Amino acid sequence: MTLTISKDAVQRALSGHAAIGLLASALLYIICLTGTVIVFYQEWQRIEQPGAPEMAAIVPDAVQRGVAAVLRAEKGRPATTHLYVHMPVDGLPRTTITTDHQAFHIDADGTIAMPEENAWSEFLLGAHYALNIPGFVGMTIVGIFGVMILALSLSGIVAHPRIFRDAFRLRARDNHGVGLADWHNRLSVWTLPFSLAIALTGSMIGLGVVGAYGLAAAFYKNDVEAAYAPIFGEEATPDATPAPLANVAAPLVWMAKNHPDLRPTYVILHDPGTRGQHVQLIAEHPRRLIYGETYQFGPDGTYHGKVGLSDGHLGQQLAASTYNLHFGNYGGLPVKLAYVVFGLALTVVVATGTSIWLSKRQRRGLREPRLRAGWDGVIWGVPIALALTFLTRLLIGNEAPLIAVFWVLTIGIPMLAVAIRPEPRPKRLLQRLLVASATAGLAIVVGRIVL
Amino acid sequence: MSETASLVWIGAAGMVAAVLQLRRAWGLPRRSAMQNGIGWTLMLAGAALALAGDGAWGLAVASLFGMASAAMLLAHAGWTAPASKARASDRKAHMLPQPGEPLALGRRLLTFLLTVPLACAAALLASLGARAAAGMAGWSDADGNAMALLLLPLLWGILAFWLLMLPRRRTQWVCLAVPAVAGLGLVFIGGAV
Numbered sequence: 001m002t003l004t005i006s007k008d009a010v011q012r013a014l015s016g017h018a019a020i021g022l023l024a025s026a027l028l029y030i031i032c033l034t035g036t037v038i039v040f041y042q043e044w045q046r047i048e049q050p051g052a053p054e055m056a057a058i059v060p061d062a063v064q065r066g067v068a069a070v071l072r073a074e075k076g077r078p079a080t081t082h083l084y085v086h087m088p089v090d091g092l093p094r095t096t097i098t099t100d101h102q103a104f105h106i107d108a109d110g111t112i113a114m115p116e117e118n119a120w121s122e123f124l125l126g127a128h129y130a131l132n133i134p135g136f137v138g139m140t141i142v143g144i145f146g147v148m149i150l151a152l153s154l155s156g157i158v159a160h161p162r163i164f165r166d167a168f169r170l171r172a173r174d175n176h177g178v179g180l181a182d183w184h185n186r187l188s189v190w191t192l193p194f195s196l197a198i199a200l201t202g203s204m205i206g207l208g209v210v211g212a213y214g215l216a217a218a219f220y221k222n223d224v225e226a227a228y229a230p231i232f233g234e235e236a237t238p239d240a241t242p243a244p245l246a247n248v249a250a251p252l253v254w255m256a257k258n259h260p261d262l263r264p265t266y267v268i269l270h271d272p273g274t275r276g277q278h279v280q281l282i283a284e285h286p287r288r289l290i291y292g293e294t295y296q297f298g299p300d301g302t303y304h305g306k307v308g309l310s311d312g313h314l315g316q317q318l319a320a321s322t323y324n325l326h327f328g329n330y331g332g333l334p335v336k337l338a339y340v341v342f343g344l345a346l347t348v349v350v351a352t353g354t355s356i357w358l359s360k361r362q363r364r365g366l367r368e369p370r371l372r373a374g375w376d377g378v379i380w381g382v383p384i385a386l387a388l389t390f391l392t393r394l395l396i397g398n399e400a401p402l403i404a405v406f407w408v409l410t411i412g413i414p415m416l417a418v419a420i421r422p423e424p425r426p427k428r429l430l431q432r433l434l435v436a437s438a439t440a441g442l443a444i445v446v447g448r449i450v451l
Numbered sequence: 452m453s454e455t456a457s458l459v460w461i462g463a464a465g466m467v468a469a470v471l472q473l474r475r476a477w478g479l480p481r482r483s484a485m486q487n488g489i490g491w492t493l494m495l496a497g498a499a500l501a502l503a504g505d506g507a508w509g510l511a512v513a514s515l516f517g518m519a520s521a522a523m524l525l526a527h528a529g530w531t532a533p534a535s536k537a538r539a540s541d542r543k544a545h546m547l548p549q550p551g552e553p554l555a556l557g558r559r560l561l562t563f564l565l566t567v568p569l570a571c572a573a574a575l576l577a578s579l580g581a582r583a584a585a586g587m588a589g590w591s592d593a594d595g596n597a598m599a600l601l602l603l604p605l606l607w608g609i610l611a612f613w614l615l616m617l618p619r620r621r622t623q624w625v626c627l628a629v630p631a632v633a634g635l636g637l638v639f640i641g642g643a644v
Contacts, residue, residue, distance in 0.1 A: 009616060014542060016615030023563075143604065144567070150608025151566075155615065167521075168474050172529035177539025190521040193514050203604030210575065211600040218579045218642045219586075230592035289507045308593075315597025321507055331512060338515045341522065360541055 005161060013158035020155065021353045024148045026378050027131070029350045030410065031145050033382055034128035035198070036343030039328050039336050042091035044121040047445055048393065052105040053113045054093045060249035060256075063087075063095070063267065065110030067248050070097045071272060073112065077101050079240075079274075085248070085267040089284070090332065117398035120390055123406065129206075132403045136209040143206020149199035152353075156188055163189055177359045184352040187345040194342040195349075201326035231319045233294055233307035239276030243299065246272065250301020251281045259283065265292055278304075285310050289321035289330055351379050373422040377414030380430035385409035387437035394444045458504025459512060465497025466517035474524055562615075565623055570610040573631040578602035580634025583641030606630065 038044075046052075063085055074080060080099035088095055095106040096116050103116035123132070130138025157163060167189045171182050188195070215227035225235060248267050255264055262283040271277045277299050282292040293310040297303055309320040324330040328339030358372055389406040417426045469490050476486035494517065501513035578599040585595040610626070617623045 008618070011542075012616050012618065016612065019562075019615070020611070144571075147571075147604050147608045147611065150604065151611040151615075154609065154612040158616070165477055168477060168524055168528055169532075170525050170529040171532045171535060171537070173532055173534040174537060174539075175534075178535070178537050181539050186525055190518055190525060194518060197511075199608070200601075200604060203608070204600055207604050208600055210571075211578065211603045214575050214579050214603075215582065215596055215599055218638050219582070219592075227596060230596055287505050287508050289511060313591050313593035313597075315591070315594035317507075319597045319600065325507075325511060330508060331515075335512070335515065338519060342518060345522070359539070360543070363539075363541055 005158060010159055010161060013155045017152060017155035017159045018357055020148055020152050021350075022357065024145055024152075025350060025354045026414075027141075028145050028148065029347065029378060030131070030382055031128060031142055032343065032347040032350050033386070034124060035202075036340055036347055037386065038124050038128045039339045039343060041121055041125060041327070042089075042329075044124065045092060045094075045118045048120050048398075049105075049114075049117045050448060051114070052094055052116075053107045055088050055095065055108045056093055058088060058095045058106070058108055058110075060252035062106070062108060062110035063252060064247070064249040066095065066097055066104075066106040066112070067269065067272070068245055069106075069110065069112050070099060070102075070104055071245065073104070074099060074101065079271075081271055083269040083272050085269075087264045087266060089263065089265055091329070119398045119400065119402055120393040123389065123393075123402040124386075126403070127406065132407065139206045139208075140210055141206075143203045143208075143210070146199045146203025146206055149195060150203070153188070153192060153195055153199070157192075160185060177356070177363065180352055180356055180359060184349055184356055188349050191342050191345045191349070194339075195346055197325055198343075198346070201322040204322050205326060230313075231316050232309075233296070236270065236276060236278050238271050239274060240271070241275040242273060243275040243277065244273075246277045246279055246299040247301035248279055251279050251295065251297040251303070254297070254301070254303055255281060255283060255295065261286065262293075275299075289324050290317060291320055291323045355379075369422040369425070370418045373417040373426050374414045376425060376427045376430060377417035380427065380434055381413030381417070382410055384413060384430065384434045384437055387434060387441055390441045391437060391444070394441065459501050459509040462497045462499070462501030462504060462509060463513040463516035465493050465500060466513045467520045469493035469497055470517050470520045470524065561620075565627065566611045566614050569627055570614060571607050573627045573634075574603055574607035574610055576634035576638070577606050577630035578634070579642070580630075580637035583637040587641045 067083060067085065070083070071080075078100075080101060082100065084098045086092070086094065086096040086098070095108075097104050097106055098116070105113045105116055107113045126132045126138075128142070130142055132138065133141065163185055167186065169182065170186050171178050173179065174182070209224075212224050212227045216222050216224045220226040229235075246269055248269060251267065252264060255262065262285060264281055264283045266280075266282040268280040268282070269277060270280070279297040279299070279301070281295045281297065283295060284292045288310065290309050294307040295303070296305055296307070308316050310317070328335050354375055358368070358375060361368060362372075385406050388409055389402050392400045392405050393402060413430070417430070421429070472486070472493055473490035476483060476490050479486060497513055497517070498510055501509035503509075505512070581602055582595045582599040585598060586592070590598075610630070614623050614626055617626060
């Protein structure tokens with residue numbers, strides 16, 4: 001088994017790189033583009049529902065009143081097993097209470113203000129997380145694409161022996177294929193740490209269920225929850241006997257008194273209104289990659305200890321760091337902006353990969369206008385589909401069938417390009433459509449703010 | 452500003468300096484191991500300082516500084532590059548058959564099966580084996596389980612790449628079988644099943 005960077009190895013790496021790239025290109029492009037847009041998940045929610053009440057902080061008693069009010073509004077529905085209070089944070093200064101059935105924004109005094117309406121943001125998150133496929137199947141598929149990025153990165157480096165030496169050379173004005181190849185190779189090199197981090201954390205999140213099922217089968221007698229418990233903590237034993245509502249204000253008071261430097265991001269009430277209920281408070285630790293530490297409290301608000309995500313086993317800290325590292329929410333707006341730039345760069349790398357392959361074939365005399373038009377339809381059609389889905393949300397409202405709109409357009413635009421408009425090349429037409437749809441969305445958003 | 456906080460920013464500055472130095476070194480008419488070494492040393496030192504200052508958070512932030520400065524240098528290179536008539540590489544990927552060659556669909560399908568589902572299975576068994584070995588070595592369940600969850604995609608990605616680099620089918624099967632059998636053996640020795 002010899003594997004030096006010989007000419008043969010370089011050729012095999014190029015062949016493998018092209019094979020994986022072509023096989024994965026369209027879906028990988030969708031995952032990368034939606035991942036770039038979802039960096040502003042919090043900001044999208046504020047754009048979607050600009051009238052929701054905002055506050056820099058909320059007092060613990062108001063949270064308690066809000067929880068009680070939302071649970072009263074649950075009457076007639078099956079008992080909720082979990083209740084989440086999203087606490088106001090810098091990126092999303094809103095208090096929102098979510099049950100298994102509904103979600104409400106809460107005023108600063110704890111009264112219910114309005115239902116939460118963030119269908120676009122949730123659609124976008126679902127598109128990136130699971131290609132909008134329900135259950136863990138979609139997440140697993142997206143996880144596999146993370147693995148493909150890892151394999152593409154490795155094969156790309158071996159396939160291009162001069163890739164580091166030429167790392168600062170960008171002949172952007174060259175039209176003879178050189179410019180396209182330079183964009184692909186330079187952006188790949190300089191976003192390599194970002195791409196590897198995103199791919200590894202993304203595939204860890206996506207394939208987590210597969211790994212957990214494996215761990216459960218091998219070590220925990222098929223109990224999947226038991227496989228996660230050493231990392232994220234155990235679920236308490238439920239007891240459905242009715243009981244007075246748990247004290248959710250006391251944990252917030254305890255946190256403000258004992259850890260004034262930490263910021264609560266979520267209060268989670270398990271099995272509310274039962275004897276088995278308990279409270280978890282997730283608090284953000286400044287200058288850490290972990291999404292937070294889970295502090296646990298009894299129904300009367302007494303502190304029961306923490307899970308250990310902040311200072312427990314290294315494995316706990318590692319697992320808790322994957323989410324922030326993947327989504328770029330560990331340093332406010334500057335880090336988000338950096339993630340958008342690098343995410344866009346990764347998206348361009350994916351898009352140009354297939355374009356390079358098509359251009360080479362064209363230079364060799366293979367005329368494939370339909371194939372080229374189809375790829376144009378993917379590259380420009382997906383952002384058009386995103387823009388039009390956003391427009392649909394703005395014009396029709398929170399109930400609009402966003403998933404259907406997005407996927408019909410995403411599949412339909414390339415098919416139409418292949419079938420009826422392969423020549424002249426549809427690129428310019430699609431670019432104009434994208435500018436028009438994005439401008440329309442922007443105009444509506446600005447209009448709403450101004451008016 | 453605390454001492455550890457300033458370490459992060461010194462580390463970030465080191466990363467920026469490293470990128471600038473590499474730009475200089477790679478632009479020299481002749482390759483200079485010393486100039487390259489200075490660049491990589493600066494990068495390592497920057498990473499170490501950021502890590503010492505604020506752990507993984509510091510390293511992530513300092514890395515963003517390095518990548519951002521490289522992006523700016525690239526933007527400058529793209530902006531100032533003159534148009535040329537250089538021809539792009541026409542290296543063939545040899546991924547699709549040439550005109551007249553058979554499609555070899557069976558061979559391609561087998562390559563797909565080896566690199567996707569079978570490599571996934573092998574990576575899963577290997578990561579579970581590593582988890583079993585970690586348990587026998589006295590690691591906590593939290594560390595062992597997190598390691599297994601990390602290793603699954605990492606090993607799969609490496610295996611998929613490695614398999615495509617191997618010219619013979621037999622060596623591909625060996626490459627899959629070794630981690631799978633080793634992992635399975637370790638699971639039976641150290642697992643609960």
